[in-house]
Amino acid sequence: xxxxxFRIIIVVTAFAIGIGLVLILxxxxxxVRGPLEDLFSFAGQAVNSLEKNMIVDQRKNKxxxxxxxxxxxxxxxxxxxxxxxxxxxxxxxxxxxxFESIIDLEDSLRTTFPLIHIYTAWGDKPExxxxxxxxxxxxxxGSIPVITWEPWLTDFNQENHPELPPREKRxxxxxxxxxxxxxxxxxxxxxxxxxxxxxxxxxxxxxxMNDPYRYPWGPHNNKPKEFIAAWQHIHEVFLQQGVDNVVxxxxxxxxxxxxxxxYPGDAFVxxxxxxxxxxxxxxxxxxxxxxKEIFGNYYTQLAAFKKPIIISEFGSLAVGGDRxxxxxxxxxxxxxxxxxxxxxxxxxxxDDRTTTQQPLNWxxxxxxxxxxxxxxGLVGLK
Numbered sequence: 001x002x003x004x005x006f007r008i009i010i011v012v013t014a015f016a017i018g019i020g021l022v023l024i025l026x027x028x029x030x031x032v033r034g035p036l037e038d039l040f041s042f043a044g045q046a047v048n049s050l051e052k053n054m055i056v057d058q059r060k061n062k063x064x065x066x067x068x069x070x071x072x073x074x075x076x077x078x079x080x081x082x083x084x085x086x087x088x089x090x091x092x093x094x095x096x097x098x099f100e101s102i103i104d105l106e107d108s109l110r111t112t113f114p115l116i117h118i119y120t121a122w123g124d125k126p127e128x129x130x131x132x133x134x135x136x137x138x139x140x141x142g143s144i145p146v147i148t149w150e151p152w153l154t155d156f157n158q159e160n161h162p163e164l165p166p167r168e169k170r171x172x173x174x175x176x177x178x179x180x181x182x183x184x185x186x187x188x189x190x191x192x193x194x195x196x197x198x199x200x201x202x203x204x205x206x207x208x209m210n211d212p213y214r215y216p217w218g219p220h221n222n223k224p225k226e227f228i229a230a231w232q233h234i235h236e237v238f239l240q241q242g243v244d245n246v247v248x249x250x251x252x253x254x255x256x257x258x259x260x261x262x263y264p265g266d267a268f269v270x271x272x273x274x275x276x277x278x279x280x281x282x283x284x285x286x287x288x289x290x291x292k293e294i295f296g297n298y299y300t301q302l303a304a305f306k307k308p309i310i311i312s313e314f315g316s317l318a319v320g321g322d323r324x325x326x327x328x329x330x331x332x333x334x335x336x337x338x339x340x341x342x343x344x345x346x347x348x349x350x351d352d353r354t355t356t357q358q359p360l361n362w363x364x365x366x367x368x369x370x371x372x373x374x375x376x377g378l379v380g381l382k
Contacts, residue, residue, distance in 0.1 A: 064142035088114065249312065335381065
């Protein structure tokens with residue numbers, strides 16, 4: 001009741017200020033109108049921001065309350081490695097300032113995600129350091145952070161790190177350089193920041209390492225044994241720094257095979273990850289693929305590692321088929337056909353330019369039929 005009263009006071013005060021500024025503007029001459037208009041604009045933005053933050057904060061509090069059961073996983077990484085239920089999550093590209101877009105998606109699906117996924121790259125830029133603020137915000141929301149950590153070696157400044165190969169030579173055999181310790185200055189710093197969090201997190205390193213076309217850490221630049229050596233070295237650096245709150249996700253591309261060749265070993269992997277994205281007919285190289293065709297045909301091979309499986313990118317475009325049916329069939333088949341799957345993370349990207357020249361839209365919140373199908377499917381996962 002106090003919060004509601006306070007909000008009413010804020011809105012009434014803002015309204016009064018607005019009326020006053022309008023009256024002043026109407027009486028003011030042209031010489032002072034510009035500065036006053038700027039002041040009026042600033043005041044309006046400030047009030048809108050305050051009101052918006054208050055609403056979001058209230059939603060955050062309710063959200064964290066719903067996710068009290070997640071605290072057991074946040075406080076115990078060992079428990080997170082063997083969850084007793086399917087953990088749902090989402091990635092949304094509109095989360096640089098806040099995670100309101102994630103909350104909006106939750107509202108649309110009538111659920112609350114125990115996992116929130118973010119992406120970060122290696123490098124010297126401020127946004128390539130350990131994402132402390134984002135991780136802390138996710139934990140404050142009551143969720144577990146999932147971090148896809150991409151080793152873009154060319155993003156390190158040559159002047160700051162003269163010991164590194166020239167930028168144009170870093171990608172070829174780059175994983176071997178990681179294994180030899182050339183990037184330990186970065187790994188150690190990242191590990192120490194992760195340790196400070198003191199809550200569990202999933203870290204997905206160098207995903208789709210078996211894809212020979214897309215990422216520089218792939219087989220066109222590195223032999224499988226070099227990737228394995230790099231992975232094991234990263235793992236060892238974290239152990240040396242006393243990090244015990246990171247759960248490691250190894251995530252090959254399901255379509256390119258060579259799973260055993262790129263597998264770092266049971267002692268270095270906690271989850272096996274897989275992206276399941278149906279591009280439909282959005283690109284010349286794609287067609288409408290079912291969930292079974294994208295993931296199910298490879299499930300036995302992935303499950304053979306005897307690790308829980310996380311579907312780290314789960315989504316379908318709407319071009320080329322029945323999107324609502326795609327999600328319905330995928331979710332309905334999970335428990336019965338794919339019991340090793342312990343996590344599903346929705347891929348909610350409004351401006352995906354990573355694989356095609358034209359941006360792709362994976363957003364669900366404007367698709368009523370698909371939302372309805374997903375809501376029904378999520379009930380079956382409880």
